[in-house]
Amino acid sequence: MLRRRLPFSNSLAALLALILGLIITQSLFVSVSRLEHDKAALNFRQQADLRIAAVRQGLEEAVQVLTVLNQLFATVEPVSRAQFHSFTQPLLQRYPYIQAFNFHRLVSLAERPAYEAEMRQHTPGFVVTELGVQLQPARIRPSYSVVDYLEPMAGNEPAFGLDASLNSHYVAATRRALETGQPASTDLLRLAQGRDGQRGFLVVMPVYRRGSAPTDFATRSNLTIGDTAAVFRAGALVEKILNGGDLLSAPGIAIAVYASDRAEPSTLAYRHGDAPVRNHTGSMLPVWLRPYSDHIVEQTFEAAGQSWHIVVSGSSAPFAANHFGSLLTLIGGILFSLLAAAYLQTLARRSRRIQRLVEEQTVELRHANNLLTDDIAARQQVELALKLRERAIEASSSAIVIAHATAPDYPIEYVNPAFERITGFAASEVIGRSLRMLEGRDSDPLSLAEIRAAIEDQREGKAVVMDHHKDGAALWCDLHLGPVRDPSGVVSHFVAALHDITSMKHYEAKLQFQASRDTLTGLANRNMLNDCLNQAISYAARYGQSVAVVFVDLDRFKFVNDTLGHRAGDLLLKLIAERLLLAVRDTDTVARLGGDEFVLILPERSDANVVTASLQRIMDAVARPLTIEDHEFFLTCSLGVAIYPADGDDTDTLIKHADIAMYRAKETGRNNFQFYTPTMNEHALERLRIEGDLRNALERDEFMLVYQPQVNLRTGQIVGMEALLRWQHPQLGMVPPQRFIGLAEETGMILPIGAWVIRTACAQNQAWQRAGLGTLRMSVNLSARQFSQQDLVQSIAAVLQETGMAPHLLEIELTESLVMTDVDHAIGVLRELKALGVLLSIDDFGTGYSSLSYLKRFPIDVLKIDQSFVRDITLDADDAAIAMLIISLAHSLKLEVIAEGVETDEQLAFLRQHDCDEIQGYLFSRAVPAQACEQMLRQGKCLPPQSAQDSDQPVRRSP
Structure with missing residues (x-):
């Protein structure tokens, strides 16, 4: 006997669902509102701190x-x-x-x-x-x-x-x-x-x-x-x-600055804006649920002994402005709760109707059952066979679809559970739809043609189709289609079997990606680069356009690997890859050949000015400061450019010529770009020859040192020598440093060469001392590759011990850009050198990235004014002001100043007038071999001392 359900049970479920939905909606609303309030408060705090820091700085x-x-x-x-x-x-x-x-x-x-x-x-x-x-x-x-x-x-x-x-x-x-x-x-x-x-x-x-x-x-x-x-x-x-930091344009932020340690009207120095602050005293609502939200940040600091108090306040904002998400959550939750309750109530009514129909049909079925009892035995055998086939189809791991052979729609009549599992569509969603839904809207046209032909010809067909899962994911299937004929031979249905091959297709795509992409950066690799460049050349040839091929090489990238390891180097390459992609158009190609070498394909650049602007944008993107593992780097790049068709008409030639132009850019000082010219081929061959000879030059004793005196301006006496490297090539003669120093750094030869320079210079200084020629400082330049060595300090200590020279007589010169590449690492190395007892100087000061904040942190002894400022010091007011500022700045930091490139008496007089400590340059002597220096010291060559009225001033430094 059927058990009747209480008539109000489903209605009670609808009421409970409504109450539960409202409770959940309230909880979500409270949580989201609190998060939105906290986010607004944090954002305001960051904005306020930014303005306070700007005023303080x-x-x-x-x-x-x-x-x-x-x-x-x-x-x-x-x-x-x-x-x-x-x-x-x-x-x-x-x-x-x-x-x-x-x-x-x-x-x-x-x-x-x-x-x-x-x-x-x-x-x-x-x-x-x-x-x-x-x-x-x-x-x-x-x-x-x-x-x-x-x-x-x-x-x-x-x-x-x-x-x-x-x-x-x-x-x-x-x-x-x-x-x-x-x-x-x-x-x-x-x-x-x-x-x-x-x-x-x-x-x-x-x-x-x-x-x-x-x-x-x-x-x-x-x-x-x-x-x-x-x-x-x-x-x-x-x-x-x-205004300098564009910090007054943000709406709704008021700033008040007081020249005291608290906010008093009498000490108000500046006010911007007037954000109202509402009085919420006595409000029962929590702060994140009040109709308006106000924020205030205050801070006090001192500058030159004077207290300053800054108040940054945020203008009140309506609740809806900052709580849009929570309001949507509240409205959506209420609507959802109402709909759920209505749905359950509808089910309750439907359940009661079905219950009545079941009771009526039960009586009729009992009557019909008596009539059919005689036929049951005859039909049992047929039903068992049909159920066996049905269970087999239901248990199949392949999706089975049965459709009626009625053109043109071929409606689907049955799908098995595997179809629901593979496609995500329920049987009720596809029954009655056309069999053509299996073709897949993204399938290959040839596969679609094969399926359609099989249906029209009422024959078997096979194809690979590409469609989408119900959730939108790509779905690849191997489709087998066959006709079903009735006893008279007429096709009444079609049966389709689908086998999921999506995982196999994903694996194929992964293999294809790995074959064409760089695994570290995701950029195009050499294979894909060749394909893209061939396509660009074909298109340019067809429409009479040009293609620019740019070879990009990072300057001093090995410094990062040597100091922080390859993991940091890989992270840096990923960041540079992202910057290069953002610096070019979507139609351009960015590829990585390996290491720190990148190649860019810039099609449709017909104007040389457009190409130049693109190159400058690429260099600016690379030059922005990088922070890796809490270390800040200033990285530059060298670019070489080859243009199709002027510089080559095939991929290998264009890439080779761009590579040659890039090396030319490195030789001309790095951080620039060069366009390929035919003469660069000869230069590249010469470079290969020099590189081969350079590897043997040290063993063949072809290097020599020359020395340029450094003169104290108060006494006129020689107080130091700067050691400079020269290469006496057996065929090429005297090779200037700019032709081989950069190449030595790239090949790593600078390490043994640099060690030889330090050892030879220290030994020569000791020889002069033993000959009774005075106690002199010896200045030696360090390259970036030497500065990044792990055992730099130990190797210099070993040279000092071997030659017997006192540490304070050795002055290590480093360029400004070198120490700014990684400030924290540079400070650590400089402190270790300082602990060794050697002197430290910054060469070419004023041409790099230094700032007062960094300069104070470096444990240096000397600043060298770059000769570019000294050259026009008596003609250009800006150069004169810069030189005066450097001298004053150095003396305020207790540092010595050496001016390089002094060539005229007028320059000398200016530097003496403004209290420069030492000079070096052609006015006194060029860089000469050791024998000429020895003769100069024996003869007592010197400048006329400073005028008598300044003779009582102390000499700032002596060896």
């Missing part, structure tokens, strides 16, 4: 600039107004947020008449002034702190001649600077040159009498002659700092 740079200016007065006495003007102009251009540079001169009451008379000679009507209600002549006082030097004068005229000693803020800052010996900042004050009461602040630093080194407050106060000051309009300074 800008203020610190302002203080650092004043330190550089102060060194001008510490190293040059007296400083003329022209010198003050030429020195400050580059600083004002580089730091536009500086209102003015001042020099406050201490003038006593007795000195005031003479001082004002002297000033009126070039500034008529000059008088010392003071700031009251307005500017007025200064009253009688024992002493004055007068704005004597002022740059720029335009816009700052009211401050010229102003007595700053009446300003309590200035006096307090000056006293703090004397007590600490460091720059000191005033509080906010009204500026004489300010408009409408605009306020600013000064950073001051005392200037002492030349040659004095006071160590306490009392001696500093007695020895001071004035102070240098940088004047800032506070609001303009902060606004320029933030």
